[in-house]
Each structure stands twice: as structure tokens, then as C-alpha cells.
Amino acid sequence: MNAYNFNQRLSKKNALDLIQNASLLELGQLASRKKDLLHPKKVTTFVVDRNINYTNICWVDCKFCAFYRHKKDEDAYILTFEEIDQKIEELLKIGGTQILMQGGVHPNLKIDYYEGLVEHIHNKFPQITLHSFSAIEIVYIAKISKITILEVLKRLQSKGLSSIPGAGAEILSNSVRDIIAPKKMDAKEWINVHKLAHSINMKTTATMMFGTVESNEDIIEHLDMLRVLQDETSGFRAFIMWSFQSENTKLKKEFPNLEVQSSNRYLRLLAIARLYLDNFQNIQSSWVTQGSYIGQMALKFGANDLGSTMMEENVVSAAGATNCMNQDEMIELIKDVGEYPAKRNTAYEILERY
Numbered sequence: 001m002n003a004y005n006f007n008q009r010l011s012k013k014n015a016l017d018l019i020q021n022a023s024l025l026e027l028g029q030l031a032s033r034k035k036d037l038l039h040p041k042k043v044t045t046f047v048v049d050r051n052i053n054y055t056n057i058c059w060v061d062c063k064f065c066a067f068y069r070h071k072k073d074e075d076a077y078i079l080t081f082e083e084i085d086q087k088i089e090e091l092l093k094i095g096g097t098q099i100l101m102q103g104g105v106h107p108n109l110k111i112d113y114y115e116g117l118v119e120h121i122h123n124k125f126p127q128i129t130l131h132s133f134s135a136i137e138i139v140y141i142a143k144i145s146k147i148t149i150l151e152v153l154k155r156l157q158s159k160g161l162s163s164i165p166g167a168g169a170e171i172l173s174n175s176v177r178d179i180i181a182p183k184k185m186d187a188k189e190w191i192n193v194h195k196l197a198h199s200i201n202m203k204t205t206a207t208m209m210f211g212t213v214e215s216n217e218d219i220i221e222h223l224d225m226l227r228v229l230q231d232e233t234s235g236f237r238a239f240i241m242w243s244f245q246s247e248n249t250k251l252k253k254e255f256p257n258l259e260v261q262s263s264n265r266y267l268r269l270l271a272i273a274r275l276y277l278d279n280f281q282n283i284q285s286s287w288v289t290q291g292s293y294i295g296q297m298a299l300k301f302g303a304n305d306l307g308s309t310m311m312e313e314n315v316v317s318a319a320g321a322t323n324c325m326n327q328d329e330m331i332e333l334i335k336d337v338g339e340y341p342a343k344r345n346t347a348y349e350i351l352e353r354y
Helices: 012-021 026-040 079-091 113-124 135-145 149-159 174-180 187-199 217-234 250-254 263-276 293-299 327-336
Strands: 045-048 049-053 100-101 129-132 204-210 236-243 282-284 305-308 340-344 351-352
Touching: 012 149, 012 217, 012 263, 026 293, 045 174, 045 327, 045 351, 049 079, 049 129, 079 250, 113 129, 113 135, 113 149, 135 149, 135 187, 149 187, 149 327, 187 217, 204 217, 217 236, 217 263, 217 305, 236 263, 263 282, 263 293, 293 327, 305 327
Parallel strands: 045 305, 045 340, 049 100, 100 129, 204 236, 236 282
Antiparallel strands: 340 351
16 A cells, blocks of 8 residues: 555555556555545435436537437427426425436527526425536536626526536546547536636536546546646535446447446546545445446445435436436445445535434
8 A cells, every 4th residue: 555645645646556556455445544534424425316307409419428319309308397397396205305407408598598497496496406507508508698607607596506517527638528529618618617616606516437538647637637626616515436338329339349347447446536536525426327236335435425316317327327226225235334324415414314
């Protein structure tokens, strides 16, 4: 364990050395020690929420995505407010507290649509936290509405938007992004959206999708960009990492030799994230892509949160991942590793202990 000193920050060089040379057992031990320093009471949290994809219409055409459709496709849709209301009412019946609302980047929807949607939900369901709209959606709303990104954030915040998710980060390397999502914003622009959100006290999350064409060095650069912004703003509530799901994607056709990422690789990178992101209090397990038992194992590799019960998930499932888990299963998985389960809200405030 010579490559990590708990009294100083992990450098890029040492992080790369750990990815390439440390044993899985060693990484698990290091990440567990780091996690214990941040969470000595061994409380592992989860949130009861629902993903609502208000539209699947998108012009960005990311090669790794199997969810999006074009406007003229037969199965293209925009949900009505009534359909969204029904989904929220179903969530409330199981004790849900949060909506993760994201869509494709619709070419025609402007700021007035989003203001109306957020205001409608916030007024009708004030007990629900709106954790919604990824950076690319925010950027395009600004562009098509001919206003600034900051104005979009302020206007949606005033209508009831609480926080924004970290989707769209993928890998924060333009050489990677140019291959997997050439129409998408660059790495600095993604960072800028989150920086602007933090400037108005709107908290966000950060993500990473690995397993496409990135190198280990790209992964370290990604983590470093997040750590630098967190040093500056303290605006990220959590980090979430998942592996690329290739089924039905253009990227798989273009790169047929892309390998399915192993559980070993996921756990290694998760441990590195826990060690490198020393200014992130919370790291979520990605059981949705890894399955419940590797999701549980992630708790021994730095994760302190099982994420969402995920009442509805459409994007990852479109690419072939079909794992599911309910609240009772989460509670048992957490207890099984000797930790204390607790339901939280979006702000990581404890609502109930089990």
C-alpha cells in the first residue's frame, strides 16, 4: 500500500499506478479505510425515487445511447403533464421523495416549456424534490431560447428546480467525447454548467461512464476535473460511476471489439474514485448496471450509498441492463455487510433508519 498516503492527496501519478498495479484486495482495503474516515458511523443510505424521461426525442445522437429517437420516429414521444402526474402519484404511494427527470435534447422545447413543467410539478407535488435536467439539456435550452445558461438555471430554480444530475459527463476528455458523442458539449462546458449551478447554491451530482474508448489517463483527468471544481465550490453532493452498456448502440457497431467491463474493473475504478475524490462526501454504488451483489460489494470499495430504488429506468435498460431492486432488498444488502441502512432525501438528510 505504498502508493497511497492517507495524510496527503492522491496524485495523478499514484492514482494511475494504483489502477494499473494494485491488487483488487489492496484497493478494497484502501477505499474502505478512506470511507471509514468519512463515514465512521457506517450508515449506508439510499433514496426512493423515480426516473421520468419526459421525452425520448433527441438531436444529439450520442453513439453510446440506445434510448433516443428522432422526431419522426414512430415511437418518439413527449409525456403529457397528466402522464407525468400519474407517475409521481405512483411514486408517492411507495414513499418516494425525488424525481430524476431527464429527457432527450428536444430540438424545439424552449425555456417556457420547462418553466411550465417545473412549476406545474412543484405546485402540485411540493413534497417531491426535483433533481432534474442534465447539463446538455440546460445548455440547449439556453441556446434555443437565446438566453444565458445562468438565466436558465435561475429561472428554473425560481419555479422549483432543486438540483441537477451529473448525466452527460461520460468521460471529461474531448478526444473521447469527439468519438462517442461528437455533437455534445465539450468537457469544459459540462464543468461550467455545474459551476454556474453551484454559484446560485444549486447542488449537483457528478458522474462517469467508463468502458468505451477512454484510457486510464482519461479516467484520472476526469476525476481531477471534478476534484478541482469541488475544491472551488463544494457544490457536488455525490459521485456516481457506471459501465457502458453496449446493446443496441451505434458505438458497439462502430467498435465491435469493445469488451464488456468486468466487475473487477468496476470495483477497481470505484476504489480509485473514493481515494481520489477526497472532497466528495458521497459515492453511489451502481447496482443498476452491475447487479445487486456487485452493487453490495461496492460498499466494500468506497461507496456509502446504494443510490435509488429506481422505480422506473428507461435509458440504461434500452442498452440491455435490466437489474432491479426494491427498498427491502436494499435494506437487507446493507445489513448483510455490517452497515446501517437509512432512507435519505436528495440532500442526503436521513429520513428513516432501519
